[in-house]
Amino acid sequence: MAKTTMTAEQPNLQKESVRRTDVFKDAGFKEGLKRGVSGLILPFLLFAVWQIVGSLGFVSKTVLPTPVDIVLAFKNLIVSGELFTHLKISVLRAIAGFLLGAGLGLAAGIAVGFSTKTEGVLNPSLQMLRTIPHLAVAPLFILWFGFGEVSKTLLIAKGAFFPIYVNTFLGIREVDAKLFDVARILDFSKWKQIKLLILPSALPNILLGIRLSLGAAWLALVVAELMGATEGVGYMMMDARQFSNTDIVFVGIIIFAVVGKLTDSFVRLLETRLLKWQDTYSGR
Secondary structure (H helix, E strand, C coil): CHHHHHHHHHHHHHHHHHHHHHHHHHHHHHHHHHHHHHHHHHHHHHHHHHHHHHHCCCCCCCCCCCHHHHHHHHHHHHHHCHHHHHHHHHHHHHHHHHHHHHHHHHHHHHHHHHCHHHHHHHHHHHHHHHCCCHHHHHHHHHHHHCCCHHHHHHHHHHHHHHHHHHHHHHHHHCCCHHHHHHHHHCCCCHHHHHHHHHHHHHHHHHHHHHHHHHHHHHHHHHHHHHCCCCCCHHHHHHHHHHCCCHHHHHHHHHHHHHHHHHHHHHHHHHHHHHCCCCCCCCCC
């Protein structure tokens, strides 16, 4: 009789569990929607004030075009196809430079993190190079490699290299030493220590380094395209500035901001997927 009672109650328990799960999902969706709406309040007010000030003629449109003027410029660039042409070139440059710089930075960070001898040889020189601004080395890159894609890709790679290098290096060195004692007790091989202990512990720092590298790559892209480029969003902005088309300059700024935000959000999505095990304070 007891077994029969439990069997009869199981569907009800399952339905109740599903209801509770749906309630939590709805609550999470509403909370996310609330945050999204609250995040749009300040930009909306800013654009409204901006439009009013520009429409009343307090500021010249050559100095500060209104949001409506920027939207119209955006529309004209899309209709003409010019925007997508420049954006495609810039995205390809950013991807090539990021993959080169981030790949080398990750490899160097792992090598230096695992070996104090390698740290003594490489780290002082790399830390010195890290402090050199992009604008300082851009003329040299153009002199050495010309105005072609090589100089631009290398300049972007330089920007992407150091954030992931530093964060990978620090992530490996910040692994709790007590975990190595546990690994020795469990008789882990060197590969098992790297795979199951070091890299998972360093993963938050590595992902942070990727986020920072993406941002640095976009900054370096702007520098690369403002100096000697004939295509790309940076070139489009420079060409518009020469003809006082400030609205197109703002279009370029918005494109860099939106694409940068999208890439950053993609890495944050990876963080939520790969770092589910991490129990950290998420704010109130």
